[in-house]
Amino acid sequence: MPVQELDADQWTIGLYAFHDLGTLDCSKKYDEVAWTVIEGHSHVMLMPGKVPGYPALTNFPYTLNNMGRPATPITLWLPERPSDAMLSAAASIAVRAGQTNRVPLRWDVVMGDSLPGKSKGQVVIMMGLRDDARRFNEVKKFLYITPSGDGYTTKQKIGAVPGSWKEPAILQASETDWKKQGVLYSVIGASDAAFSRLARALPLPETLSKLGAQVAVFTREGNVFAFTTVDPEVRRKLIEQEQNRYTIPMKFVIAGIILVVVLLAINLIALLRRRPAPTPALPTSTETSH
Numbered sequence: 001m002p003v004q005e006l007d008a009d010q011w012t013i014g015l016y017a018f019h020d021l022g023t024l025d026c027s028k029k030y031d032e033v034a035w036t037v038i039e040g041h042s043h044v045m046l047m048p049g050k051v052p053g054y055p056a057l058t059n060f061p062y063t064l065n066n067m068g069r070p071a072t073p074i075t076l077w078l079p080e081r082p083s084d085a086m087l088s089a090a091a092s093i094a095v096r097a098g099q100t101n102r103v104p105l106r107w108d109v110v111m112g113d114s115l116p117g118k119s120k121g122q123v124v125i126m127m128g129l130r131d132d133a134r135r136f137n138e139v140k141k142f143l144y145i146t147p148s149g150d151g152y153t154t155k156q157k158i159g160a161v162p163g164s165w166k167e168p169a170i171l172q173a174s175e176t177d178w179k180k181q182g183v184l185y186s187v188i189g190a191s192d193a194a195f196s197r198l199a200r201a202l203p204l205p206e207t208l209s210k211l212g213a214q215v216a217v218f219t220r221e222g223n224v225f226a227f228t229t230v231d232p233e234v235r236r237k238l239i240e241q242e243q244n245r246y247t248i249p250m251k252f253v254i255a256g257i258i259l260v261v262v263l264l265a266i267n268l269i270a271l272l273r274r275r276p277a278p279t280p281a282l283p284t285s286t287e288t289s290h
Helices: 001-005 084-101 133-137 190-201 232-274
Strands: 074-078 107-111 121-129 144-147 151-153 169-176 182-189 213-217 224-227
Touching: 001 133, 074 084, 084 121, 084 190, 121 144, 133 144, 169 190, 182 190, 190 213
Parallel strands: 074 107, 074 121, 121 182
Antiparallel strands: 144 151, 169 182, 169 213, 213 224
Protein backbone atom coordinates (compact mmCIF):
# COMPACT_ATOMS: atom_id res chain seq x y z
CA MET A 1 0.00 0.00 0.00
CA PRO A 2 1.40 3.45 -0.84
CA VAL A 3 2.61 5.24 2.27
CA GLN A 4 0.77 8.43 1.34
CA GLU A 5 -2.51 6.54 1.70
CA LEU A 6 -1.91 6.09 5.43
CA ASP A 7 -3.14 9.64 5.98
CA ALA A 8 -6.53 8.96 4.38
CA ASP A 9 -9.59 8.50 6.59
CA GLN A 10 -10.92 5.75 4.36
CA TRP A 11 -9.98 3.77 1.26
CA THR A 12 -11.98 2.60 -1.70
CA ILE A 13 -10.44 -0.63 -2.93
CA GLY A 14 -11.37 -1.91 -6.37
CA LEU A 15 -10.78 -5.57 -7.18
CA TYR A 16 -10.65 -6.63 -10.81
CA ALA A 17 -10.44 -10.22 -12.08
CA PHE A 18 -10.12 -11.32 -15.68
CA HIS A 19 -10.59 -14.83 -16.99
CA ASP A 20 -10.82 -16.60 -20.30
CA LEU A 21 -12.58 -19.72 -21.40
CA GLY A 22 -9.71 -21.70 -22.85
CA THR A 23 -11.85 -24.37 -24.49
CA LEU A 24 -15.53 -24.13 -25.18
CA ASP A 25 -16.97 -27.38 -23.91
CA CYS A 26 -20.68 -27.41 -23.18
CA SER A 27 -20.38 -30.71 -21.33
CA LYS A 28 -18.42 -29.05 -18.49
CA LYS A 29 -19.39 -26.56 -15.84
CA TYR A 30 -18.34 -22.95 -16.11
CA ASP A 31 -15.93 -23.07 -13.17
CA GLU A 32 -14.23 -26.14 -14.65
CA VAL A 33 -13.08 -24.37 -17.80
CA ALA A 34 -12.60 -20.80 -16.54
CA TRP A 35 -9.06 -19.79 -15.76
CA THR A 36 -10.04 -17.54 -12.85
CA VAL A 37 -12.90 -18.33 -10.49
CA ILE A 38 -14.05 -16.21 -7.54
CA GLU A 39 -16.12 -18.35 -5.23
CA GLY A 40 -18.34 -17.24 -2.38
CA HIS A 41 -17.14 -14.25 -0.37
CA SER A 42 -13.71 -12.77 -0.97
CA HIS A 43 -11.87 -11.02 1.86
CA VAL A 44 -9.08 -8.46 1.87
CA MET A 45 -7.01 -8.60 5.05
CA LEU A 46 -5.04 -5.50 6.02
CA MET A 47 -2.50 -6.00 8.77
CA PRO A 48 -2.52 -3.22 11.39
CA GLY A 49 0.44 -0.88 11.36
CA LYS A 50 1.81 1.61 13.86
CA VAL A 51 -0.23 4.64 12.77
CA PRO A 52 -3.22 4.89 15.13
CA GLY A 53 -6.70 5.39 13.80
CA TYR A 54 -9.12 7.96 15.14
CA PRO A 55 -12.92 7.76 15.25
CA ALA A 56 -14.43 10.10 12.70
CA LEU A 57 -17.84 11.11 11.41
CA THR A 58 -17.08 9.65 7.99
CA ASN A 59 -20.03 7.41 7.08
CA PHE A 60 -21.73 8.41 10.34
CA PRO A 61 -22.80 6.34 12.15
CA TYR A 62 -20.27 3.67 11.19
CA THR A 63 -20.81 0.57 13.32
CA LEU A 64 -18.53 -2.10 11.80
CA ASN A 65 -15.39 -3.23 13.58
CA ASN A 66 -12.03 -4.02 12.00
CA MET A 67 -13.30 -7.50 11.11
CA GLY A 68 -16.25 -6.08 9.19
CA ARG A 69 -18.83 -7.16 11.76
CA PRO A 70 -21.43 -4.76 13.20
CA ALA A 71 -21.49 -3.82 16.85
CA THR A 72 -23.99 -5.94 18.75
CA PRO A 73 -26.01 -4.10 19.79
CA ILE A 74 -25.75 -0.39 18.99
CA THR A 75 -26.67 1.62 22.07
CA LEU A 76 -28.89 4.66 21.56
CA TRP A 77 -28.87 6.71 24.75
CA LEU A 78 -31.68 9.25 25.07
CA PRO A 79 -32.86 11.42 27.96
CA GLU A 80 -35.76 10.32 30.14
CA ARG A 81 -38.30 12.30 28.11
CA PRO A 82 -37.01 12.94 24.58
CA SER A 83 -38.90 15.47 22.50
CA ASP A 84 -40.51 14.71 19.17
CA ALA A 85 -37.75 16.65 17.40
CA MET A 86 -35.07 14.56 19.10
CA LEU A 87 -36.88 11.35 18.19
CA SER A 88 -37.10 12.50 14.58
CA ALA A 89 -33.34 13.10 14.58
CA ALA A 90 -32.81 9.66 16.13
CA ALA A 91 -34.91 8.12 13.36
CA SER A 92 -32.78 9.89 10.73
CA ILE A 93 -29.63 8.54 12.39
CA ALA A 94 -31.07 5.01 12.35
CA VAL A 95 -31.88 5.36 8.65
CA ARG A 96 -28.35 6.57 7.93
CA ALA A 97 -26.94 3.65 9.92
CA GLY A 98 -28.77 1.23 7.65
CA GLN A 99 -27.67 3.04 4.50
CA THR A 100 -24.05 3.32 5.61
CA ASN A 101 -23.43 -0.15 7.03
CA ARG A 102 -25.73 -2.17 4.73
CA VAL A 103 -26.09 -5.01 7.22
CA PRO A 104 -28.83 -5.89 9.73
CA LEU A 105 -28.35 -3.90 12.93
CA ARG A 106 -29.63 -4.52 16.44
CA TRP A 107 -30.39 -1.59 18.73
CA ASP A 108 -30.43 -1.14 22.49
CA VAL A 109 -32.38 2.01 23.41
CA VAL A 110 -31.64 3.43 26.86
CA MET A 111 -33.60 6.36 28.29
CA GLY A 112 -32.39 8.03 31.47
CA ASP A 113 -29.77 10.19 33.14
CA SER A 114 -27.12 7.47 33.38
CA LEU A 115 -25.92 4.70 31.11
CA PRO A 116 -25.83 1.20 32.65
CA GLY A 117 -22.56 -0.67 32.41
CA LYS A 118 -24.06 -3.42 30.25
CA SER A 119 -25.05 -0.79 27.66
CA LYS A 120 -21.55 0.67 27.36
CA GLY A 121 -20.86 -1.25 24.19
CA GLN A 122 -18.59 -0.80 21.23
CA VAL A 123 -20.77 1.84 19.58
CA VAL A 124 -22.85 4.27 21.65
CA ILE A 125 -24.92 7.11 20.20
CA MET A 126 -25.79 9.70 22.83
CA MET A 127 -28.34 12.45 22.22
CA GLY A 128 -29.28 15.34 24.47
CA LEU A 129 -29.97 19.03 24.80
CA ARG A 130 -27.27 21.52 25.68
CA ASP A 131 -29.03 22.16 29.00
CA ASP A 132 -28.66 18.50 29.91
CA ALA A 133 -25.17 19.08 31.29
CA ARG A 134 -25.49 16.41 33.98
CA ARG A 135 -25.75 13.59 31.45
CA PHE A 136 -22.88 14.91 29.35
CA ASN A 137 -20.66 15.24 32.42
CA GLU A 138 -20.66 11.44 32.60
CA VAL A 139 -18.83 11.28 29.27
CA LYS A 140 -17.00 14.60 29.54
CA LYS A 141 -13.56 13.01 29.36
CA PHE A 142 -14.36 11.62 25.90
CA LEU A 143 -15.86 14.76 24.36
CA TYR A 144 -14.09 17.53 22.48
CA ILE A 145 -16.98 19.95 23.05
CA THR A 146 -18.96 19.80 26.30
CA PRO A 147 -22.06 21.80 27.30
CA SER A 148 -21.41 24.18 30.19
CA GLY A 149 -24.18 26.47 31.39
CA ASP A 150 -25.36 28.58 28.49
CA GLY A 151 -22.34 27.77 26.32
CA TYR A 152 -19.74 25.16 25.56
CA THR A 153 -16.28 24.17 26.73
CA THR A 154 -13.79 23.01 24.12
CA LYS A 155 -10.51 21.17 24.38
CA GLN A 156 -7.41 23.03 23.29
CA LYS A 157 -6.71 20.68 20.40
CA ILE A 158 -9.79 21.80 18.46
CA GLY A 159 -9.74 25.25 16.89
CA ALA A 160 -13.40 26.17 17.29
CA VAL A 161 -15.19 29.27 18.59
CA PRO A 162 -18.53 28.02 19.95
CA GLY A 163 -19.73 31.51 20.85
CA SER A 164 -20.24 32.32 17.17
CA TRP A 165 -22.64 29.45 16.56
CA LYS A 166 -26.37 30.13 16.53
CA GLU A 167 -28.47 27.31 18.00
CA PRO A 168 -26.14 24.59 16.73
CA ALA A 169 -26.45 20.84 16.60
CA ILE A 170 -23.03 19.35 17.34
CA LEU A 171 -21.94 15.87 16.27
CA GLN A 172 -18.80 14.30 17.70
CA ALA A 173 -16.98 11.01 17.25
CA SER A 174 -14.82 10.09 20.24
CA GLU A 175 -12.88 7.09 21.41
CA THR A 176 -14.00 5.43 24.64
CA ASP A 177 -12.38 3.05 27.09
CA TRP A 178 -15.55 1.02 27.57
CA LYS A 179 -14.67 -1.47 24.86
CA LYS A 180 -11.74 -2.12 22.57
CA GLN A 181 -12.11 0.21 19.59
CA GLY A 182 -15.11 1.74 21.33
CA VAL A 183 -16.72 4.78 19.74
CA LEU A 184 -19.06 7.36 21.25
CA TYR A 185 -21.15 9.39 18.82
CA SER A 186 -22.57 12.35 20.72
CA VAL A 187 -25.31 14.64 19.41
CA ILE A 188 -25.79 17.89 21.33
CA GLY A 189 -28.69 20.11 20.31
CA ALA A 190 -29.07 23.70 21.47
CA SER A 191 -32.85 23.36 21.11
CA ASP A 192 -35.54 21.24 19.51
CA ALA A 193 -35.17 23.40 16.40
CA ALA A 194 -31.54 22.27 16.15
CA PHE A 195 -32.61 18.61 16.21
CA SER A 196 -35.24 19.31 13.55
CA ARG A 197 -32.62 20.85 11.26
CA LEU A 198 -30.34 17.90 11.89
CA ALA A 199 -33.10 15.44 11.01
CA ARG A 200 -33.62 17.21 7.68
CA ALA A 201 -29.91 17.53 6.88
CA LEU A 202 -28.68 14.01 7.62
CA PRO A 203 -30.45 12.24 4.71
CA LEU A 204 -29.03 14.73 2.16
CA PRO A 205 -26.14 13.37 0.02
CA GLU A 206 -24.19 16.63 0.29
CA THR A 207 -24.13 16.28 4.08
CA LEU A 208 -22.08 13.09 3.90
CA SER A 209 -19.21 14.82 2.10
CA LYS A 210 -18.89 17.32 4.96
CA LEU A 211 -18.61 14.75 7.75
CA GLY A 212 -14.96 13.77 7.46
CA ALA A 213 -13.51 14.90 10.77
CA GLN A 214 -14.19 14.25 14.46
CA VAL A 215 -16.55 17.20 15.04
CA ALA A 216 -19.29 18.67 12.85
CA VAL A 217 -21.43 21.69 13.70
CA PHE A 218 -24.81 22.30 12.04
CA THR A 219 -25.71 25.98 12.40
CA ARG A 220 -29.05 27.74 12.26
CA GLU A 221 -28.12 29.21 8.86
CA GLY A 222 -27.80 25.72 7.41
CA ASN A 223 -24.00 25.61 7.30
CA VAL A 224 -21.94 22.59 8.32
CA PHE A 225 -18.48 23.16 9.79
CA ALA A 226 -16.06 20.28 10.39
CA PHE A 227 -13.19 20.32 12.88
CA THR A 228 -10.43 17.76 13.17
CA THR A 229 -8.81 16.97 16.49
CA VAL A 230 -5.76 15.23 15.03
CA ASP A 231 -2.53 17.24 15.09
CA PRO A 232 -1.22 17.05 11.49
CA GLU A 233 2.41 17.29 12.65
CA VAL A 234 1.99 14.32 14.99
CA ARG A 235 0.24 12.45 12.20
CA ARG A 236 3.08 13.22 9.78
CA LYS A 237 5.72 11.94 12.21
CA LEU A 238 3.80 8.72 12.79
CA ILE A 239 3.51 8.13 9.06
CA GLU A 240 7.22 8.83 8.63
CA GLN A 241 8.03 6.31 11.35
CA GLU A 242 5.80 3.74 9.66
CA GLN A 243 7.53 4.37 6.36
CA ASN A 244 10.99 4.03 7.91
CA ARG A 245 9.93 0.77 9.51
CA TYR A 246 10.09 -0.75 6.02
CA THR A 247 12.44 1.47 4.02
CA ILE A 248 15.39 1.48 6.44
CA PRO A 249 15.59 -2.35 6.76
CA MET A 250 15.18 -2.66 3.00
CA LYS A 251 18.13 -0.31 2.49
CA PHE A 252 20.30 -2.61 4.61
CA VAL A 253 19.05 -5.63 2.66
CA ILE A 254 19.83 -3.98 -0.68
CA ALA A 255 23.24 -2.85 0.58
CA GLY A 256 23.96 -6.41 1.72
CA ILE A 257 22.98 -7.83 -1.67
CA ILE A 258 25.21 -5.31 -3.46
CA LEU A 259 28.11 -6.14 -1.12
CA VAL A 260 27.72 -9.87 -1.77
CA VAL A 261 27.66 -9.31 -5.54
CA VAL A 262 30.79 -7.12 -5.38
CA LEU A 263 32.65 -9.69 -3.26
CA LEU A 264 31.69 -12.49 -5.65
CA ALA A 265 32.91 -10.42 -8.60
CA ILE A 266 36.23 -9.68 -6.87
CA ASN A 267 36.75 -13.36 -6.02
CA LEU A 268 35.93 -14.39 -9.57
CA ILE A 269 38.43 -11.90 -11.00
CA ALA A 270 41.09 -13.08 -8.53
CA LEU A 271 40.52 -16.71 -9.50
CA LEU A 272 40.82 -15.90 -13.18
CA ARG A 273 44.11 -14.09 -12.59
CA ARG A 274 45.58 -16.99 -10.59
CA ARG A 275 44.69 -19.54 -13.22
CA PRO A 276 47.93 -20.70 -14.97
CA ALA A 277 48.25 -20.02 -18.65
CA PRO A 278 47.79 -23.09 -20.86
CA THR A 279 51.02 -24.82 -22.10
CA PRO A 280 51.44 -24.38 -25.86
CA ALA A 281 51.27 -27.61 -27.82
CA LEU A 282 54.53 -28.89 -29.42
CA PRO A 283 54.55 -29.16 -33.21
CA THR A 284 54.33 -32.71 -34.53
CA SER A 285 55.90 -34.02 -37.73
CA THR A 286 54.32 -36.49 -40.04
CA GLU A 287 56.19 -38.82 -42.39
CA THR A 288 54.81 -40.09 -45.60
CA SER A 289 56.06 -43.40 -46.98
CA HIS A 290 56.05 -44.21 -50.65
